Amino acid sequence: MDTLRALEAFVHSIELGSLSGAARALGTTQPTVSKLVAGLERSLGVRLLRRTAAGLSLTEEGQRFHERSRRVLEDYGDAVADAREGIRQPRGLLRVSAPVTLGQRHLNAMALEFLGLYPDIELELVLDDRFVDPLEGRIDVSLRVGGTLPPDLVARRLGSWPRVLVASPDYIASRGNPRKPQDLLSHDYLRYAAGDDGVLLDGPEGPVPVPVRSRYRVNNAVAMLDAVLGGAGISLQPTWMVAELLAQGRLVRVLGRHTGPAQEMHLLYAPRRHQPQRVRVLVDFLAQRVAKLPGSAA
Incomplete structure (x- = not known):
């Protein structure tokens, strides 16, 4: 069994809510994803998923295994990105959340400038006045304006x-x-x-x-x-x-x-030992640009 592929099938099934969603993300078929997850369950000797008409849910063992599996895949992705970093430009999809007015008045122009600098990066700007938890919303970087800072995220202060x-x-x-x-x-x-x-x-x-x-x-x-x-x-x-x-x-x-x-404004992102190169360049770019917004008291 391809363990890494099986972990991807399992994690994508949960985070996308269905085996068919995982299949689309992995570029394969739903039966293949089902076989990969079933093979993973057999190798572990535990049931990870409950399959019902309403959809998928995690068993107690599956909840514990899901978090660690996600970290394994992140670490593998970081290792691959780190190995390739010296031979290619940053690439991939970035999702950024920010308050609506800040996005409209300032971040939209910054996002377009950033895309011009990094042609291999895709950027999705999610504007919402409610705070979007990066871990729950699959957000790479969140720009927080005021409010309490979540203790489980890295917070980079931009200014006041x-x-x-x-x-x-x-x-x-x-x-x-x-x-x-x-x-x-x-x-x-x-x-x-x-x-x-x-x-x-x-x-x-x-x-x-x-x-x-x-x-x-x-x-x-x-x-x-x-x-x-x-x-x-x-x-x-x-x-x-x-x-x-x-x-x-x-x-x-x-x-x-x-x-x-x-x-005060902060950039928030998940604490990881090796941030993907695309995240690092975005954080540095936004830190420089946002700090120069008019009226800053530093």
Whole structure:
């Protein structure tokens, strides 16, 4: 029995959810995959998979064996990539996840530049404001903006960006320009749906909590930015998102001596002894480009 091939059949069957999916990934037939998995079970003397009308599931023994099998295949792939590294350019598929607004405003252009530098790499950019766990979502690199860092992943810090209060020129012309933090109480303040009422600002007088309430809350950064640009109110936004709009005059800074809590960015990826060359070059590329986003406080 080709043990390595059998491990590939087993791992792909679980991660793709079916024997037919594994067959397509391996370029073979479903009966062949079924025979490989059955042969693996016979050689181990344990049952790894339950096959039902609803699909495949792991036995208790299969759960333990799956994780180690995946690591064996990763180590083998790393060894092959390392051996070939000196004779060829990085190649293969990379899946990258990032928040929607960051992807639209900045990462999309970076991704196209990266593909121009590495013609043998394929790149899939997954934009989602929810954090996508790289291990569960088969993501090679995840760009995390704020939030708690998962303890089981490598986190490479990229920099810090202050949050600033912004509004459209039309809104300020209509409602006036706040002169002190407490003036925000008489303005329309826009916030994200997951946040709490109130805002904490830091200024010459130190931290200032302002108990603003919001009539409009939204869970999407693109929609929030569109609302601010449309004159709906004042919002606290990271400088990487609004620096260019401020420079263009499409937004104006409110309470210019005050900032909100800074927003940090990290690149997250799985801890492996030998990262594939394509992952290493992507991490280095993004680290350099993202650190240069406007408004960085380093």
